[in-house]
Amino acid sequence: MSWKFHAPSLIARKRDGGILEDGQIRDLIKGFTAGDVTDAQMSAFAMAVNFQGMNATETASLTYAMLESGERFSFRERLYPIVDKHSTGGIGDKVSLILAPLVACCDCWIPMVSGRGLGITGGTLDKLESIPGFRVGLSLDEAQRQLEKIGVVMMGQTEQFCPADKKFYALRDVTGTVPSIPLITASIMSKKLAESLDRLVLDVKYGSGAFMKTREQALVLADSMLAVGREMGVAVSCELNAMDEPLGHAVGNALEVVEALEIMQGRGADDLLKLVLSQAEKITLMTEGELLKRISSGQVLDKFATLVSHQNGCIKQLFHLAEIHHADVIREVVSLETGTVVALDAGMVGQSALELGAGRAMATDTVNHAVGFDRLIKTGDFIRRGDLLARIHASCEDEARRAEEKLREALRIE
Numbered sequence: 190m191s192w193k194f195h196a197p198s199l200i201a202r203k204r205d206g207g208i209l210e211d212g213q214i215r216d217l218i219k220g221f222t223a224g225d226v227t228d229a230q231m232s233a234f235a236m237a238v239n240f241q242g243m244n245a246t247e248t249a250s251l252t253y254a255m256l257e258s259g260e261r262f263s264f265r266e267r268l269y270p271i272v273d274k275h276s277t278g279g280i281g282d283k284v285s286l287i288l289a290p291l292v293a294c295c296d297c298w299i300p301m302v303s304g305r306g307l308g309i310t311g312g313t314l315d316k317l318e319s320i321p322g323f324r325v326g327l328s329l330d331e332a333q334r335q336l337e338k339i340g341v342v343m344m345g346q347t348e349q350f351c352p353a354d355k356k357f358y359a360l361r362d363v364t365g366t367v368p369s370i371p372l373i374t375a376s377i378m379s380k381k382l383a384e385s386l387d388r389l390v391l392d393v394k395y396g397s398g399a400f401m402k403t404r405e406q407a408l409v410l411a412d413s414m415l416a417v418g419r420e421m422g423v424a425v426s427c428e429l430n431a432m433d434e435p436l437g438h439a440v441g442n443a444l445e446v447v448e449a450l451e452i453m454q455g456r457g458a459d460d461l462l463k464l465v466l467s468q469a470e471k472i473t474l475m476t477e478g479e480l481l482k483r484i485s486s487g488q489v490l491d492k493f494a495t496l497v498s499h500q501n502g503c504i505k506q507l508f509h510l511a512e513i514h515h516a517d518v519i520r521e522v523v524s525l526e527t528g529t530v531v532a533l534d535a536g537m538v539g540q541s542a543l544e545l546g547a548g549r550a551m552a553t554d555t556v557n558h559a560v561g562f563d564r565l566i567k568t569g570d571f572i573r574r575g576d577l578l579a580r581i582h583a584s585c586e587d588e589a590r591r592a593e594e595k596l597r598e599a600l601r602i603e
Contacts, residue, residue, distance in 0.1 A: 194213070194216040194217075194220065196217065196220065196226050196230045196234075197230070199213050199217060199234070200230060200233050200234050200237055203234065203237040203238060203241055204233075204237040204240075204241065205241075206241050208244065208247065209243075209247055209250070210250075211246075211250040214247065214250040214251050214254050215250065215253075215254045215257070217231075217234065217254070218251070218254035218255055218257075218258060218353050219254070219258075221353060221356065221357070222258045222352060222353045222356070228360055231357065231360055232360050232364045232366075235357070235360060235361050235364055235366040235369070235372060236364060236365075236366055238366070238369055238371055238372060239365075239366045239368075239369040239372070242369075242370070242371060243371035245413070245416035245417065245419075245420060246420065247371070248371045248374050248375055248413060248416070248417050248420075249416075249417045249420035249421055251371065251372075251375040252374065252375040252378045252379045252382065252417050252421065253379075253382075253421065254353070255351055255353040255354045255357070255375055255376070255379035256351060256379040256382055256383045258351060258352050258353035258354070259349040259350050259351055259352045259353070259383075260329050260347065260349045260350055260383075261350075261383040261384070261385060262300055262329065262332070262333060262336075262383065262384050262385045263333075263385060264333065264337070264385065267387075268298075268337075269296050269297050269298050269340070270296075270297050270298070270387045270388060270472075271297070271298045271299075271300065271384065271385055271386050271387050271388075272292060272297045272298070272299055272386060272387060272388040272389065272390075272472040272473070273299055273300065273301055273381060273384055273386055273389055273390075273472070274288060274301075274389070274390045274391070274392060274468050274472065275377055275381050275389065275390075275391050275392065276391075276392040276394065277377075277391075277392065277393050277394050277399065277400055277401065277407075277410070278310035278311075278394060278399065278400060279310060279394045279398050279399055279430075279432040279435075279436055279535070280309065280310065280311070280398035280432060280435040280436065280440055280535040280536070280538055280539040280542070281311070281435035281436040281437050281438075281439060281440040281445065281535075281538075281565075282310075282311065282394075282432075282436050283311075283313075283316060283436070283437065283439075283445040283446070283448060283449045283461070284392070284436070284461070284464055284465050284468065285301060285303060285313045285343070286313065286316060286317070286445070286446060286449035286493075287449050287452050287453060287461075287465045287489070288465050288468055288469055289301050289341050289343055289493075289496070290341060290453070290489050290490075290492035290493040290496060291465065291469050291480060291483060291484065291489045291492075292341070292469055292472060292473055293339065293340035293341035293492050293496075294340075294483045294488045294489055294492050295469070295473040295475055295479075295480070295483065296473075297340070297472065297473055298336050298337075298340050298341070299336075299340065299341050299342075300332060300333075300336050300341075300342050300344075300384045300385075301313075301341070301342065301343045301344070302344055302345070302346055302350065302380055302381075302383075302384060303317075303325075303343060303344070303345065304345070304346070305345075305549070305552075306548045306549060306556070307548070307549060307552060308543065308548065308549075308550065309398065309536060309539030309540050309542070309543050309548060310398075310399075310400070310539065310548075311440070311441075311442070311445065311542075311547070311548060313343065314345050315442050315548075315556050315558075316442045316443075316445050316446050316449075317343060317446075317500075317502075318442075318558070319442040319443035319446055319510060319514060319558035320446060320497055320502040320503070320506070320507060320510070321502065321503045321506045321513065322501045322502050322503045323497060323500055323501065323502035324500045324501040324502075325343070325344050325345045325500070326344070326345055326347075327342065327344045327345075327347075327500070328347060329347055329349070329350065332344050335499055335500075338499075339492070339495050339496065339499060340492075341492065341496050342496075342500075343496065343500070344500075346380065350380070350383060351379045351380050351383055353379075354375070354376050354379050354380060357372075357376070358376060370409055370410055370413050371413065373410060373413075374410065374413040374414050374417055375417075377391075377414060378414055378417045378418070378421075382421055382423060386423055387423070387424065388423070388424045388425075388426075388471075388472045389418065389423055389424070389425045389426075389472070390425075390426050390427070390428065390468045390471040390472050391411060391414055391415075391425065391426070391427040391428070392427075392428050392430055392464070392468060393407045393408075393410055393411045393414075393427060393428065393429050393430070394407065394430055394431075394432040395407035395429065395430075395431060395432065396431045396432040396433040396535060396536075397432070397433055397534050397535050397536035397537070398432040398433065398434075398435065398534075398535025398536045398538070398539050399432040399535075404429060404431075407429050408429060411427045411429060414427065415427055426471045426472075428467060428468065428471075430464065432535050433532070433534070433535055434532070434533040434534070434535050434538075434567065434568050435533065435535050435538050435539075435562075435565055436458075436460060436461055436464065437457070437458040437460065437461040437565075438457075438458050438563060438564055438565045438567070439561065439562065439563040439564075439565065440538055440539065440542045440547065440561045440562045440563075440565070441542055441545075441547040441558075441559075441560055441561015441562060441563070441582060442514075442547060442556060442557075442558040442561070443510045443511070443513070443514035443558045443559060444511075444561045444562070444563045444582065445561075446510055447510055447511055447563075448461070448563070450490070450493075450507070450508065452465065452484070453484060453489045453490040453493055454490060455484060455485050458567075460567070466480050466481070494507065514558045514559035515559060516559040516560055516582035516583055516584065517583070517584050517585060518581075518582070518583045518584065518585060518586055518588070518589045519580055519581070519582055519583075520580065520581040520583065520589040520590075520592075520593060521577055521580055522577070522578045522579050522580070522581060522593050522596055522597070523575050523576060523577055523578060524572045524573070524574055524575065524576045524577075524578050524602065525574060525597075526574055526602055527572065527573045527574050527602075528571070528572065528602040528603050529569065529570070529571050529572075529602065529603055530566050530567065530568050530569065530570045530571075530572060530600065530601070530602055531568060531601050531602065531603050532568060532599075532600070532601040533565070533566065533567070533568055533599055533600050533601075534598075534599035534600075537595055537596075537598060537599035538562065538565075538595075538596065538599055540595070541562075541591075541592045541595040541596060541599075542560070542561050542562065544588070544591065544592070544595075545557070545560040545561060545581075545582070545583055545584070545588055545592055546560045546584060546588075547560050547561045557584065559582055559584075560582045560583055560584060560588075561582050562579050562580065562581060562582070562592075562596070563579070563580050563582070564577060564579055564580045565578075565579045566578045566579060566600075572602065578596065578600065579596060581593060581596070
């Protein structure tokens with residue numbers, strides 16, 4: 190670190206609304222990663238940023254400093270554009286499972302570093318691990334070799350991949366500073382830009398089943414991430430998508446993989462396919478028609494099977510997940526009235542899935558791959574008394590009963 194660096198002075202400057210220089214921010218993150226800046230000091234810095242904010246240049250400096258704290262993808266030859274997507278999380282959001290192999294069929298490389306679910310939002314890694322044998326814990330060397338061979342990798346964050354972000358997030362989680370827009374931006378963008386991307390699409394969710402509850406909040410976050418992308422020379426595009434009802438018809442790990450496979454076979458939920466195509470268009474620069482041809486030809490399904498095989502997943506069991514992860518109780522929930530579905534609260538469905546065991550309240554919790562919901566009704570559907578609203582997959586009758594009560598509470602029919 191520079192001999193001029195003094196953490197208390199830097200914290201005080203930000204506390205009082207001052208603008209930090211690039212070198213000061215880099216020294217702070219280097220010191221924190223090395224253990225020279227204490228957790229108490231970094232917590233104070235987080236709180237100062239939470240109240241005073243950061244401009245786009247400061248946020249880009251923080252992003253780059255966290256990116257520099259560890260390893261990143263590097264390629265001997267960039268034979269194809271390197272692209273990815275990031276979603277801020279939602280209920281039933283299995284877009285990554287379909288988009289990654291689709292993009293890899295379009296002369297792009299997609300090194301997707303994903304996370305686990307926490308709270309009501311699901312995690313891509315948990316869904317992938319419902320495939321028997323699937324290994325998400327790849328080293329960076331393994332990931333790069335696989336990417337160069339088949340064009341796609343889906344993995345978890347390694348210990349040396351943006352370690353400053355991992356360490357900093359743990360402090361933010363216990364100090365009430367998770368909602369800070371600059372800190373959210375730096376956390377997301379440091380991990381994505383460490384993939385050495387050419388193009389990135391951001392899916393910023395808002396609504397009852399999302400971290401951002403309003404479109405206005407989502408727009409602020411989107412603008413922040415777009416500004417950092419521009420500062421760092423990456424072509425970043427963004428979508429704002431409502432998360433007021435679950436995406437698709439399934440919520441729960443294995444159930445969502447089954448639904449993703451249906452899309453890859455040319456059938457499935459229209460809202461899910463629409464989102465996949467919209468995001469794929471932005472990073473492949475191909476038309477919707479060209480993308481649909483990749484799906485209908487079977488290329489995408491074949492690419493996903495190749496991905497599963499390369500990461501030790503069992504191909505023979507891939508199309509039997511419903512039997513492998515068969516819940517002890519499967520309860521059909523039928524409508525008690527006739528009318529049009531005008532609401533199905535995503536947040537309440539996500540909370541119910543969490544209580545069934547599909548998610549984790551704490552990072553150390555385990556997940557049950559079998560439980561959740563499928564065949565969920567969609568808003569706008571006209572239903573008659575006795576029609577199916579959803580199936581609940583649960584570990585016992587009591588949990589299924591509670592899930593049904595919450596589902597009916599989440600539903601509004603007029």
